[in-house]
Structure formats: C-alpha cells, structure tokens
Amino acid sequence: MSMEVRCYGCCRHELSSGLKTILSIGLFPDCGYLRSSEDISANLYPVETRVLDLSRCNHLDKSPQQPVDVVTPQEEEDHSAAEDEDNQSGEDDSQKQLVVYDPAANGTSTGEDSQPLSFPKKKSIPFHSSKVLPSVGAFTVQCAECFKWRLIPTKEKYEEIREHLLEKPFVCETAREWRPEISCEDPPDICQDGSRLWAIDKPNIAQPPPGWQRLLRIRGEGGTRFADVYYVAPSGKRLRSMVEIQKYLLEHTEYVDAGVSISQFSFQIPRPLQQNYVRKRPTPPADVNPLSWAGPDENTALRLGLPGFSEAPDSEILDISAKKKARQGSSKHVFSSDSVYNQHGVELEEPYQTRNGAFEL
DNA sequence: GCCACCGGTGGC
DNA sequence: GCCACCGGTGGC
Numbered sequence: 378m379s380m381e382v383r384c385y386g387c388c389r390h391e392l393s394s395g396l397k398t399i400l401s402i403g404l405f406p407d408c409g410y411l412r413s414s415e416d417i418s419a420n421l422y423p424v425e426t427r428v429l430d431l432s433r434c435n436h437l438d439k440s441p442q443q444p445v446d447v448v449t450p451q452e453e454e455d456h457s458a459a460e461d462e463d464n465q466s467g468e469d470d471s472q473k474q475l476v477v478y479d480p481a482a483n484g485t486s487t488g489e490d491s492q493p494l495s496f497p498k499k500k501s502i503p504f505h506s507s508k509v510l511p512s513v514g515a516f517t518v519q520c521a522e523c524f525k526w527r528l529i530p531t532k533e534k535y536e537e538i539r540e541h542l543l544e545k546p547f548v549c550e551t552a553r554e555w556r557p558e559i560s561c562e563d564p565p566d567i568c569q570d571g572s573r574l575w576a577i578d579k580p581n582i583a584q585p586p587p588g589w590q591r592l593l594r595i596r597g598e599g600g601t602r603f604a605d606v607y608y609v610a611p612s613g614k615r616l617r618s619m620v621e622i623q624k625y626l627l628e629h630t631e632y633v634d635a636g637v638s639i640s641q642f643s644f645q646i647p648r649p650l651q652q653n654y655v656r657k658r659p660t661p662p663a664d665v666n667p668l669s670w671a672g673p674d675e676n677t678a679l680r681l682g683l684p685g686f687s688e689a690p691d692s693e694i695l696d697i698s699a700k701k702k703a704r705q706g707s708s709k710h711v712f713s714s715d716s717v718y719n720q721h722g723v724e725l726e727e728p729y730q731t732r733n734g735a736f737e738l
Numbered sequence: 739g740c741c742a743c744c745g746g747t748g749g750c
Numbered sequence: 751g752c753c754a755c756c757g758g759t760g761g762c
Contacts, residue, residue, distance in 0.1 A: 510743085594743075601745050602753090615741080618755050644754070658746095658751080 511574055511595040515567060521546035523561035526568070530555050533584075536591070542580040574654070576603070576647035586637040593646070603655050604646040619644060 516535035517526045527549060529535040534555070538547055549561045569575060576595075585591040588611035595604045608616045610632075616622050622642050626633050649655065 596744070600743090605743080607742095620755070646753090648752095 510597055513593060513595070514573065517567055518542075518547045520549045520561060522548050525549065525561065525563075525565035527552045527559070528566040536582070536584045539578065539580060539582055540584050575650040577650060578647040579643075579645040582643045582645060583641045586632070586635075586641050589637075589641075598651075598654050599656050601656055601658075602646075603649050606644045606646055608642060617644075 516529040516532060518529055518535070518538055519526050527547070529538060529552075538551070549559050549563070552559045585608060590609040592607045592609060593604055594607065596602060605617065608622060610616065610625065610629075612629075614625065616625055619639065619642060623639055626637065626639065
C-alpha cells in the first residue's frame with residue numbers, strides 16, 4: 378500500500394507506505410506526529426479520518442531552527458505585512474506571519490488576554506530565554522476541508538468558532554469574515570515548525586457570558602497539570618471551578634436574572650501535543666502485594682529485603698496500591714471515530730524549552 | 739494580606 | 751489517564 382499523504386506538521390507532502398494509523402491531525406513540536414492510539418483518543422480531535430504514516434515525517438529534523446517571532450501589544454496595531462527574511466520555501470508572507478506573544482516583553486504574563494493576535498511586525502528573541510510561563514501566542518483553527526491552519530484574529534472570534542465547531546466545522550471560507558480573499562488554495566497561515574508548543578483545545582466550549590472572561594493559564598513544563606482555566610466575573614472576581622461559579626451565581630442573582638447560566642462555563646483545558654509536558658503521576662511498584670503490608674507474615678519478611686522495596690511507612694504504600702487497584706477497570710472515554718471533527722489549536726509560546734524537550738536552567 | 743501558580747487527591 | 755476541586759505557598 379502506498380499513497381501520498383500530507384504532512385500536516387511541516388506542510389509538505391511525502392510518499393508513504395506501510396500505513397498503519399487511522400486519523401489525521403496532531404501537530405507535534407518535534408514533528409513526531411501521533412505516537413500511539415492514546416494520542417488519537419478523546420483528547421485529539423480529528424478533522425477527518427485519514428490514513429497517515431505518522432512515523433515517517435522527519436522534515437523538521439532537516440529544517441533549521443527558526444527564531445521565535447514576537448508581537449507586542451504596540452506592534453499589534455501595525456498590521457502591515459512583515460517581510461520574512463527566512464522565507465526559503467517560496468511561500469508567501471502569510472505563512473510566515475507567526476504570532477507569539479512574549480509576556481516578558483510587555484510586562485505581563487497574560488498574553489492570551491491581549492488582542493488581536495494577528496499580522497505582527499517581527500523581532501527575534503533568543504529561543505532559550507529566562508523561565509517564564511508559556512502564554513497563548515496564537516489562536517488557530519484547522520480547515521475541515523484542506524486541513525490548513527488559519528490564524529484567528531481575536532480570542533473572541535476563536536471562542537465563537539470553538540463554541541459551534543462540531544455542528545459548524547471551520548473552513549477557510551469562514552475566515553473571509555476577516556480575510557476576504559482567503560481560500561483553501563492559499564498557503565497555511567501557520568505551520569507546525571517545532572519552535573513552538575502546541576496544544577489542542579476542546580471543541581464546543583460555550584463562549585463566556587457577556588462581560589465575563591475565560592482565561593487559560595498554561596503551567597510550566599514538568600508540572601502536575603498542563604493548564605488552568607479561570608473565569609473572571611464582571612466584578613473582577615476570579616473563579617476557578619464550577620463549584621465556585623455555582624456559588625457565585627447563587628450569591629449574585631443579578632447575573633442569573635441577566636441570563637447567565639452554569640452551562641455557559643467550562644473548565645476544560647487543552648491538551649499539550651508535546652509528550653511528557655506534564656509530569657506523570659508516580660505509579661506504585663508493580664509487584665507490591667498489599668497483603669504483605671497488612672501484617673507480619675513470612676511473605677513480608679522475605680520481600681522487604683528485595684530491591685525495589687522502600688522503607689516508606691506501610692500505610693502510604695498500602696494506600697497507593699489500594700488506589701490503583703480500585704481504579705483498575707475504569708473505562709477511557711473515547712470520541713467516536715466515525716464522527717468528523719474539526720480541530721482547533723491553541724498555539725503556545727515555548728520560551729524555555731529545547732527542541733528535545735529538556736530544560737535549560 | 740493578596741493572589742497567581744502549583745501540587746495533591748479523590749472520583750471516574 | 752483524565753478531570754475537577756481546592757489547599758498551600760512564594761512573590762508581590
């Protein structure tokens with residue numbers, strides 16, 4: 378079996394054979410593509426079922442490292458087309474107008490909040506800068522027909538598209554609202570070039586109620602979770618869970634009277650496409666027999682001296698083991714594979730990560 | 739003292 | 751493994 382497939386990571390084509398993975402999408406920072414069936418599960422939203430040999434794209438490894446392009450709020454006002462000195466592929470400017478928001482450059486870490494995020498003038502910063510949290514640099518949605526990524530000019534527009542993504546797939550023509558001439562024939566606005574961190578957002582998240590803000594805060598690499606979502610009420614009150622939202626609405630019925638409902642809130646976070654961005658939860662030793670810690674028997678006495686057994690308090694180990702056992706058999710939620718999804722990505726600045734995923738401290 | 743950020747944990 | 755919730759805490 379042999380067919381031409383498009384490499385969505387670097388926007389090139391290549392001939393592939395031995396295809397094995399069903400589904401499309403997945404733009405990985407290192408062009409590693411989808412790694413396993415788990416990556417294709419609920420947390421990635423296929424634009425369309427398509428056969429790709431995801432192991433065969435090494436384009437990024439052959440490409441020079443590109444500097445990170447930065448747009449500051451002041452520069453955002455200037456929408457003049459930026460010349461791309463590094464344009465080596467003959468593609469037009471739009472493909473190179475990458476948008477990254479540098480929180481350090483403008484004195485705030487809330488890059489996501491600054492808008493619009495489009496057509497920046499450019500300046501380069503060292504790829505490995507001081508440790509700052511990643512911030513959302515660009516909102517981008519993949520066309521359901523040509524699979525090219527289109528930059529969305531504002532967070533609000535992005536949220537509007539995201540809200541109805543499943544029933545109203547995004548296509549390039551949708552972008553004519555802000556780019557009258559755009560079509561699937563045009564080069565992609567942005568490509569997965571390895572210089573940025575990518576995350577795949579969840580579809581059909583309701584827009585925040587008028588006057589409310591939904592904030593996404595990306596955590597640093599190696600943390601226990603990828604990001605946090607906060608809602609900021611018109612009063613400025615910051616709410617960080619559905620429980621807090623519910624409580625707040627009960628205490629401020631004026632919002633409910635104005636039509637605000639709990640269904641307009643979602644704390645779902647995107648998923649990083651970079652493997653191991655989030656630290657894995659420690660797993661208990663594989664061969665621990667919980668019974669051996671319940672009391673002194675010969676099994677305990679013998680096994681305590683073996684490698685892999687720690688001197689940790691019995692109760693702690695017992696808890697972990699019991700917890701794992703209790704969780705065995707739980708099913709994983711997987712999106713229907715025959716549904717056609719669009720995919721929308723949140724592109725994130727990757728301020729201190731090296732290409733191979735290691736930190737430079 | 740406030741709050742943004744992070745980690746821990748329980749539930750699924 | 752993912753998600754939701756919330757307590758802790760360091761920096762301001």
